[in-house]
Amino acid sequence: MAQHAVPSAAAPDARPATPVRVPVREILPWAIFAFVLAGVLLYFVGAEQGATSVFGGTWIHEFTHDGRHLLGFPCH
Known part of the structure; x- marks a missing residue:
């Protein structure tokens, strides 16, 4: 007799x-x-440049320079 891959309800x-x-109290610290x-x-x-x-x-500034341009932030 052949066995089915899906078990029957019985x-x-x-x-x-x-x-x-x-x-939520376990997720909240990680979310914060x-x-x-x-x-x-x-x-x-x-x-992080200039007046701020x-x-x-x-x-x-030099470390994050390429990331700024990649994300569309002006830096010059």
């Missing part, structure tokens, strides 16, 4: 898949971390 181990619930990290990266790529410069020198 099979004892055929249970419907139940979704896993993840509490991702938001802060994205903000810091956006600041360094988009605004927090760090002295031009090394951050």
Whole structure:
């Protein structure tokens, strides 16, 4: 007798898949971390130059220079 790839409804181990619930309190710290990290990266790529410069020198500007042009930020 041939066996089917899909178990029948009468099979004892055929249970419907139940979704896993993840509490918000477990996601919230990671969401805040991702938001802060994205903000810091956006600041360094988009605004760390000229009058808004927090760090002295031009090394951050030179390090993120190509990323600025790739993302459409003017820098000259």
